[in-house]
Amino acid sequence: MPELPEVEAARRALQAHCVGRRIARCAVADDDKVVVSGVSHVAFERAMVGRTIVAARRRGKNLWLRLDAPPFPSFQFGAIYIKGVPVTKYKRSVVNSTEEWPSKYSKFFVELDDGLEFSFTDKRRFARVRLFEDPETVPPISELGPDALFEPMSVDTFLDSLGRKKIGIKALLLDQSFISGIGNWIADEVLYQSRIHPLQTASSLCRESCEALHRSIQEVIKYAVDVDAECDRFPDDWLFHHRWGKKPGKVNGKKIEFITAGGRTTAYVPQLQKLSGIQSSKMLVGNLEQVAVNGYAEDSEIDGGENVNLKPKKRVATSRATARKTRKNGGDNEKSDTGSTNKVGRKTMEPKKAGTNSSGERGLDTSTSNRGDKSDQSTRRSSRNRVKSQASTPESEER
Numbered sequence: 001m002p003e004l005p006e007v008e009a010a011r012r013a014l015q016a017h018c019v020g021r022r023i024a025r026c027a028v029a030d031d032d033k034v035v036v037s038g039v040s041h042v043a044f045e046r047a048m049v050g051r052t053i054v055a056a057r058r059r060g061k062n063l064w065l066r067l068d069a070p071p072f073p074s075f076q077f078g079a080i081y082i083k084g085v086p087v088t089k090y091k092r093s094v095v096n097s098t099e100e101w102p103s104k105y106s107k108f109f110v111e112l113d114d115g116l117e118f119s120f121t122d123k124r125r126f127a128r129v130r131l132f133e134d135p136e137t138v139p140p141i142s143e144l145g146p147d148a149l150f151e152p153m154s155v156d157t158f159l160d161s162l163g164r165k166k167i168g169i170k171a172l173l174l175d176q177s178f179i180s181g182i183g184n185w186i187a188d189e190v191l192y193q194s195r196i197h198p199l200q201t202a203s204s205l206c207r208e209s210c211e212a213l214h215r216s217i218q219e220v221i222k223y224a225v226d227v228d229a230e231c232d233r234f235p236d237d238w239l240f241h242h243r244w245g246k247k248p249g250k251v252n253g254k255k256i257e258f259i260t261a262g263g264r265t266t267a268y269v270p271q272l273q274k275l276s277g278i279q280s281s282k283m284l285v286g287n288l289e290q291v292a293v294n295g296y297a298e299d300s301e302i303d304g305g306e307n308v309n310l311k312p313k314k315r316v317a318t319s320r321a322t323a324r325k326t327r328k329n330g331g332d333n334e335k336s337d338t339g340s341t342n343k344v345g346r347k348t349m350e351p352k353k354a355g356t357n358s359s360g361e362r363g364l365d366t367s368t369s370n371r372g373d374k375s376d377q378s379t380r381r382s383s384r385n386r387v388k389s390q391a392s393t394p395e396s397e398e399r
Contacts, residue, residue, distance in 0.1 A: 004181030005224035010080035037131035060180025078127030171262030243267035
């Protein structure tokens with residue numbers, strides 16, 4: 001979905017080409033999931049026709065048109081296209097020059113009095129089209145935090161805010177009430193550039209990391225906006241070019257991994273973005289406990305933060321559980337023939353003979369059992385004696 005740079009590129013295009021023009025025709029999709037204006041699509045269209053566009057406004061990832069009289073249309077989570085005018089090259093565009101115009105995915109279409117046309121489009125139906133008397137005074141726009149481009153926090157305010165947030169830093173960056181405009185790809189990019197693990201608790205970040213993150217947010221957003229969100233013009237060393245589709249890859253020679261953070265698929269570089277402080281220690285302890293239980297660690301690169309269990313995993317059966325299973329199936333093993341082989345090709349031991357006691361109950365033959373026990377004891381004593389003998393052998397004799 002479009003993030004701040006893409007929405008800002010659309011706002012600038014509308015401001016440059018549509019302001020001062022009158023709406024001659026409007027078509028609003030009859031889609032109650034996307035168009036949540038509280039009125040019918042026909043009433044929505046009537047409210048638009050004849051109005052003049054005064055300004056194009058944006059806050060975070062929300063865009064709205066200010067007309068010469070209310071109500072005003074607002075748009076969220078979709079893409080703006082202007083016929084014949086390049087707006088921006090969306091990473092996952094649903095419209096191209098060979099398709100019909102307006103697109104079948106158009107949710108809000110306008111023809112201006114000079115013939116120019118634009119459309120708000122959404123293929124996945126995540127977008128929202130609303131109609132407000134004053135968009136800035138009602139949700140969702142009234143609930144947004146400071147705009148990441150127009151209202152950047154000072155370093156000290158940013159540090160103070162992070163110090164009071166005991167949630168993962170990626171989840172915090174995606175919270176639009178904290179800072180508005182940062183979406184999934186921007187969050188991944190700024191965390192990569194500031195070398196911060198996406199699951200690191202915000203309040204645990206040191207001042208140096210906070211300052212690096214603050215600087216990265218400003219630099220990434222400003223650069224993306226300056227090139228009108230044309231992703232082909234983003235620097236080659238950005239994570240952006242390698243993070244899509246959860247495909248294995250590398251950035252600047254370092255391996256990219258994918259986890260879930262803040263409820264979203266997250267790309268990060270374990271070699272550079274490592275959990276620190278108590279979170280790193282807890283992960284190490286968790287890994288060692290896994291070794292104690294399972295006999296191995298599923299991920300050996302502990303220091304890189306790769307062994308973060310985001311979903312519960314089934315534990316491998318322990319030796320105790322295996323022993324219980326063996327005892328449970330013991331009756332079947334006793335029925336096997338002497339010298340027969342098991343499933344892995346090993347010879348099985350000769351079963352102990354069963355006899356009958358004075359009460360008529362069947363049991364193991366005592367003499368056979370005792371002979372086997374005595375033989376095992378002799379074997380163990382012989383082994384211990386050999387070990388002691390070898391331990392007392394002089395070094396020259398070993399050579």
